Amino acid sequence: MITDVESATPALCRLQLGSELRRLRLEADLSGAYVVRRLLWSPSKLTRLETGENATVEQTDVMALCEMYGAGDETREILMGYAAVTKTRKDWWQSPEYRPAIKPGFKAFLGLEATAASLQNYEAEYVPGLLQTEAYVRVIHQRAHQGLNSDEVNRIVAVRLNRQEVLHRKRNPLKYTAIVNEAVLRRRIGSGDLMQEQLAHIVTLAETLPNIRVQVVPFSAGAHSGMNGGFALLRFPDGAGPRSILFLENLADGWVSRREHSVSVYADAFDDLQALAPGPEQSLTMIKKAIKEHSG
Known part of the structure; x- marks a missing residue:
């Protein structure tokens, strides 16, 4: 307690x-x-x-x-x-400034993320939210949520950037392990310069913050256990709530699940992905190579 x-x-x-x-x-x-x-x-x-x-x-x-x-x-x-x-x-996400940009399921996730000891995250299509730059966030949401006005997009960007504070908090920063599909490195979001900036940001975070680990599942790995889409697993300090929680998200909303069977299935999938992907050093080499390929 x-x-x-x-x-x-x-x-x-x-x-x-x-x-x-x-x-x-x-x-x-x-x-x-x-x-x-x-x-x-x-x-x-x-x-x-x-x-x-x-x-x-x-x-x-x-x-x-x-x-x-x-x-x-x-x-x-x-x-x-x-x-x-x-x-x-x-909590910051309860303020009138941010509430309109946060769906109910994602609000539940933010509360859990803010208290979690560790987060394991797999993404197949885009850079994970905790690693995104402002420019990358903005382009994604302008495209994925067409029809939003500039104020609505600005709120979404602010929410995403505020989330990232969990990685930098002085007391017990979130231990974050991100695994991404190689497609995330290749898919050009915005300009080549924007992608170079985004990928360089990932490298900087992974090389300077000991609580961040990044791996890449290469195309050459073939079929794998993350092919149904992205997911996040949150784990909590002893005595601070449930042991583990699963979060799934799509365009409509997000869902938090405490069901032991569901959590176990995705935990096994993450373990498989971690074993399949090259280690952090080799993965960062892949990212650095992708940075060069986005030039021009």
């Missing part, structure tokens, strides 16, 4: 609070159905609390659960502190 509540982000407080409430309920040997019946809640309300999906948490709700579960005074104080943070502070 995280005791330094004052320095914790709202997203981390929600996730930690949900994890602790679920643990207390199970230790008290109470079913979810019994709890919601006693408190006259809807089943979805308890589910949202335990999975950290509520934007804010009422302290009265936390106190009611602590009373029912027989939580100790110290635990109650910490959990009430978590709830207070969700009411008094906002």
Whole structure:
């Protein structure tokens, strides 16, 4: 349990609070159905609390659960502190500036990404979001979401760039492993200069930040386990929520899955891709070669 509540982000407080409430309920040997019946809640309300999906948490709700579960005074104080943070502070993506550009499923992912210890990401068609330059982001969304006005595109760009702070945070930066299909290096997004800048950015990040690892699956590898499309696997610090979560995304929205079977299938796929792709040093050599090929 995280005791330094004052320095914790709202997203981390929600996730930690949900994890602790679920643990207390199970230790008290109470079913979810019994709890919601006693408190006259809807089943979805308890589910949202335990999975950290509520934007804010009422302290009265936390106190009611602590009373029912027989939580100790110290635990109650910490959990009430978590709830207070969700009411008094906002995550950056909750601000009016960004909300219109964030779909519901992706908002759930942002909260998880902000609290994760590590992220494993495979992309088949484009540079992963955490590695994108501003110019690359802008061209992708102008093309993929035609009809958006300049303000809407600017919001999307700002969201993408703000996300990248997880790689640079001073305390426990996100451990990020990205695997991309070779097509990502070859597909020209915008101009040749833009692609050179984008690929050079990836090289710089991978060579200067120890928490970033990049690999490339070459065309010569043939069929592989990532051919159904991109995905992301988030893993969390011990005691800070679920062990692993899967995120899938398409043009319409994104979906977070906690199902053990789904997470396991994609974790195995990522392991296969990591074994199939050349190591980071050879992969960076491939990227540097692609940079030269985009000249002119």
